Amino acid sequence: MSNDDKTIIPREGILSIPLYIGGKSGFDGLSNPIKLSANENPYGPSRKAIETFRQSQDNLAVYPDGNHAALRIAIADAMGINSKRIICGARSDELIHFLCQCYATKGDEIIHTVHGFAMYRISALTVGATPIAITEVERHADIPGIIKACNERTKIIFLANPNNPTGTFIDTEELNKLVDGIPKHTLLVLDGAYAEYIEKFDGGIELAETRNNVFVTRTFSKIHGLGSLRVGWGYGPEHVIEALQRVKGPFNISSIGQKVAAAAIKDMEYVENCRRRNLKLRDELAEELKKININSDRSYTNFLLLRFPDSKFAKLADQYLYKNGVIVRNVSNYGLETGLRVSIGTSGDCERVIETLTEFQEINHAL
């Protein structure tokens, strides 16, 4: 069989969809590497979630609950919301795909911010829709710009809040302006993958509760420390949940994933603890890096987007960090060529970032 065989051909446009580029995770030849490239929780999941994982290894032959009943109730109880308006996904990415599958097709437009999470564009292209990237103002979503770009073809707006990879945040007042300004036929999807990192922020849940065209997505991959299990959830109007259920596979999340995620969301004390630790280390790291002439916008997440004078400098810094075992995220595929995204690790990890970048700045006479 030859790779050149042109008999079985993917649908038009499939092969021009850009591949998702994840953070580096290979550690070959590095001594004592630290991975700060995927915004994972450096403390892992709560002990209660780990214990549940250890106890969930029986019944491997039995299919999981396709309705995720216990998990949806655990989420509903933890968040004070209605379990009937929750849908769970095998990661929140899956829900992004479902939304595109349900609401957009060829000829439709899907809006995202220019430095929005890469999967919005990829998922839009997967269903043949046209992704529309809206420029930002100093790496902040431009709410009037988004409203202005809406038309009769706009089916979905994806907005991560706070956003990855910029770390910036749109407050409730601006969110309300956005919801009021967009057409009624446009579904606003508020991606709250990092919402837990902001104290008392509901990630748009109240809006999703009261508006017919607002949907929220969340993940267990970040603050809950369960990136390997691939579990996410969404919340919104019942008519959206009903549509999404039509495209969801019958058993999309493993039993172990469901049980462990339920244990994780019940342990809100642990979530709060991680949030507090992250906030302290993140703000200290930003301050220390500022002292060595490396700036970042105020971050509302578990990472900093560091800015360098030019793309060459950013690339050299990335290489220097990597050579010294500090793996961070090059974000040039997001059009942020002068930036590097650094996840907030443990206090030891942060010290290592500071030490390594101080050396780098000294070598490059930037201090």
Ligand SMILES: Cc1ncc(COP(=O)(O)O)c(C=O)c1O
């Ligand atoms: C903004 C945003 N949304 C969604 C996701 C996807 O998370 P999940 O692991 O649930 O697919 C990420 C992951 O990095 C993200 O940064």
